[in-house]
Amino acid sequence: MKRALPVLTVLAVIVGIWYLGAWRMNMPWALQQAERAEQTLSTGELFKATMNQTRPRVPAPHQVAAELWSVTGEMAIKGRAMSKRSFIYHGWVTLRTTLTGFALGVTLGILGAVAITYSRVSEMSLMPWAIVSQTIPIVALAPMIIVLSNAVGIEGRGVPKAIISAYLCYFPVLVGMVKGLNAPGPQQLDLLKTYNASAAQSFFKLRLPASMPYLFTSLKVAIAAALVGTIVGELPTGAINGLGARILIGDQFGTPLAIWAALIAATCLAGVLVVVIGGLQTVVLRAMGMAR
Template structure:
């Protein structure tokens, strides 16, 4: 209950500001229409009109909620208008990219911790890679995929997702694998443990809290990568494609409903990662 109250307080504040912003941004259309007809609307008239416009600049929360509910329950999940269908398409690319990002991040982290050459050569380039805007990089990945004959649109989206998700895993795993102090390392060496045994018995267990913390960031970044990857591929399926369609055809409600669906999907993925973390900690005997 103590954690629920602050969350609800922030949520209420966001909704209030959202409604205020909707009235402010949508009132220009209302006043323009009133000026053309020679009417003088009251403040209540302005508020009422800004809450029900078909193509508002900023849709009101209840309009977005209604469109979201319609997209989830208003048609079959196999329909091209179903947010469940589009969410599944985006989720598929997200998970492929997420898994690929984990494999690349962990592999690079292990090599960096065990090799000074890798640390000095790879780590700076990994950091530099994150300074490149993904919006600029995504079309390049799509073009290169087409150039090498890859016709499956899922692959470039997964690569873009992996590009965004590997870095938090890499940084956190390097920190986690290096977290054991000198006394712990000396103790294992005293017992005659080799490098492999030190890794499996000490370094890897010590890195798990860092690893799961990075996964929560990585899975959200992977989802962003999948959505961004849908924009330059010309995809007609997926939440990113749904946002693009809403923007191109002047349907802000479709765009905002897809955005809310993406936020819900991200929250669900983070909850799943948290559940996996608790299961792993319980198996290792960690008591909260």
């Protein structure tokens, strides 16, 4: 409960600010409607009018929650959880690509970190390019990846989205693992040399265990970045399935509630993924004797 209290407090503040923003942004339309009807609204009536608009500029939290429930909970209760109208189905489509891109990005990040740690040439060549790669806007890069994928004969929308996802998530893993693999001090490394330990033994018995806290911290950032990459990748691919596709379709049809519901669904999915990695971190570090 002590751990949850700060999170719940911040959540309550965010919801409060959200309600104030919805009230302020939706107020002009409510006043215009009242003026046309030659009515004078009290403060309470005005607040109520801003909270229940069909096409609000900023939907109120309870409206988004109701929309989210109608396309998740109600669909699940009716046995239609995997219907194409259900956010559970679209969340699964996005999650599947996210995990694929995450696995690819983590693999590339770890391999790159090992190369940088053990090779001065790799450090001088890979790291600058890794940093420069993150300055390219993903919105501009995503269409290029899709065009190149089609040019080399890669069919389907899943692979380009996974590549975009991997592109965003490999960098935090690379940086975190470089820091973690170099965490052992000179005295620890010299001690292994006195035992005539090989490079492999030094890696698996010292460097890799020391890098675990850094790795899991990076993975939490990487999984969120991978999800963002998948959603961004769904926008220019013309996808009709996935949370990114629901955001785009909601924008095309002018339904703010659908857009906000998809955004909140993506936020919840990211939160679940981070919590899962946090749980794995606790289990692994505890097994290694590095956490209570």
